[in-house]
Amino acid sequence: MIKGKKILLGVSSSVACYKAVELARLFCKAGCEVRVVMTPNAANLVQPLQFEAATRQPVYCDVFNRRAPWDVEHISLAHWGDIFVIAPATANIMAKMAGGIADDAPTTLYLAFAKPVFIAPAMHTEMWHHPATQSNLGILLKRGIHVIGPASGDLASGDKGLGRMAEPQKIFEFVVKFFKPSQSLGDKKVLITAGPTREMIDPIRFISNRSSGKMGYALAEEAAQRGADVTLISGHTNLPAPANVKIIRITSAIEMHQEVLKLAHQTEIFIFAAAVGDYRPAKTANTKIKKQSDEITLNLVRNPDIAKEIGKNAKQNQTLIGFAAETGNLEEYARKKLKEKNFDMIIANDVSSKEIGMGCDENKVSFIYAKGKMETAGPALKRDLAVVVWDKIEKIITTKKER
Numbered sequence: 001m002i003k004g005k006k007i008l009l010g011v012s013s014s015v016a017c018y019k020a021v022e023l024a025r026l027f028c029k030a031g032c033e034v035r036v037v038m039t040p041n042a043a044n045l046v047q048p049l050q051f052e053a054a055t056r057q058p059v060y061c062d063v064f065n066r067r068a069p070w071d072v073e074h075i076s077l078a079h080w081g082d083i084f085v086i087a088p089a090t091a092n093i094m095a096k097m098a099g100g101i102a103d104d105a106p107t108t109l110y111l112a113f114a115k116p117v118f119i120a121p122a123m124h125t126e127m128w129h130h131p132a133t134q135s136n137l138g139i140l141l142k143r144g145i146h147v148i149g150p151a152s153g154d155l156a157s158g159d160k161g162l163g164r165m166a167e168p169q170k171i172f173e174f175v176v177k178f179f180k181p182s183q184s185l186g187d188k189k190v191l192i193t194a195g196p197t198r199e200m201i202d203p204i205r206f207i208s209n210r211s212s213g214k215m216g217y218a219l220a221e222e223a224a225q226r227g228a229d230v231t232l233i234s235g236h237t238n239l240p241a242p243a244n245v246k247i248i249r250i251t252s253a254i255e256m257h258q259e260v261l262k263l264a265h266q267t268e269i270f271i272f273a274a275a276v277g278d279y280r281p282a283k284t285a286n287t288k289i290k291k292q293s294d295e296i297t298l299n300l301v302r303n304p305d306i307a308k309e310i311g312k313n314a315k316q317n318q319t320l321i322g323f324a325a326e327t328g329n330l331e332e333y334a335r336k337k338l339k340e341k342n343f344d345m346i347i348a349n350d351v352s353s354k355e356i357g358m359g360c361d362e363n364k365v366s367f368i369y370a371k372g373k374m375e376t377a378g379p380a381l382k383r384d385l386a387v388v389v390w391d392k393i394e395k396i397i398t399t400k401k402e403r
């Protein structure tokens with residue numbers, strides 16, 4: 001339960017920082033104790049007095065203040081708080097946290113704080129997509145920081161796009177869930193495939209695809225948070241292993257096939273989110289192929305259809321979810337695949353766009369069920385879509401049980 005928890009609320013200078021006042025109120029209303037820590041720049045955008053009124057506590061804004069001369073405030077606050085939520089988190093504060101820079105109250109507190117940290121990034125789309133911000137995000141995620149949002153929508157500049165701070169209610173609910181994790185998938189054995197396969201031509205060259213693995217990893221993380229026993233069979237990605245998930249790393253479709261078969265009999269829920277190569281070179285050269293004539297021919301042979309094989313032998317207590325990534329005739333191909341592979345649900349997405357889908361943070365999908373019904377979701381962050389997908393899978397499992 002969240003009542004009685006001690007929340008440190010860090011506020012940095014995004015235009016969204018006025019919304020942090022509402023977040024502070026939500027925590028207070030739920031019975032939490034809240035102390036606000038602001039960057040000096042944030043204090044230029046919203047008066048600390050606003051937070052003092054909301055929390056009835058002084059705001060910590062200056063590392064060198066003389067309010068309590070014998071108390072080193074960032075250390076005593078670090079001992080005091082149960083969690084540290086930074087909302088909004090600017091690109092700047094994310095960079096400083098990633099680099100361990102401590103030159104203001106929130107960043108100094110961050111380094112002194114050894115308990116769970118949450119950030120709700122807020123910035124313009126270009127700032128979010130900048131390689132520096134994405135690399136800092138990767139470092140923070142690897143360190144176990146919980147990242148909430150950002151969301152898509154209207155931005156302060158008048159543009160639309162990814163980068164809005166998640167709504168205060170959503171941040172609040174995320175924290176509530178952290179303290180009282182749902183056990184709705186309690187110990188269910190889940191197997192998820194993710195990422196691309198590499199079909200080797202010679203020791204250094206391969207055939208692959210643009211899949212980043214982000215959707216599969218997000219699904220694995222969400223399942224683990226719901227108490228499932230999750231194994232992720234992953235092709236090459238740049239993503240950190242999700243917490244509490246067993247990860248098996250593979251290279252080729254043949255290796256993925258072998259690993260899936262080993263676990264198939266004990267798995268209750270399969271999600272086939274990997275982009276598995278349909279074909280592989282008939283022969284992989286043992287040494288690097290040297291330049292020859294102007295043209296060379298590469299003979300390809302079919303890879304095993306992992307999902308189809310599992311679908312053919314599926315038992316009543318097994319639930320199978322597949323993905324269809326297409327560049328045209330999406331619904332028609334997805335429905336065909338759903339039937340052929342005996343899936344309970346297929347998640348179809350158009351991969352012709354560069355902004356969403358394969359390799360991107362966001363996706364827009366259609367859910368097509370074995371009985372024919374279709375629903376849509378997104379565009380939304382893959383992390384947020386993972387929550388929607390698992391809500392739907394849980395409904396499928398309940399319906400199957402009732403039958």
Ligand SMILES: Cc1cc2nc3c(=O)[nH]c(=O)nc-3n(C[C@H](O)[C@H](O)[C@H](O)COP(=O)(O)O)c2cc1C
Pocket residue numbers: 011012013014015016039040041042089090091092093104122123124127
């Ligand atoms: C009105 C205004 C709105 C801003 N909004 C954002 C924002 O949403 N996200 C962001 O990363 N930076 C934003 N900035 C830029 C940051 O305030 C700037 O990078 C600052 O140095 C960050 O300092 P801090 O992280 O210490 O608060 C904004 C600046 C202004 C003046």
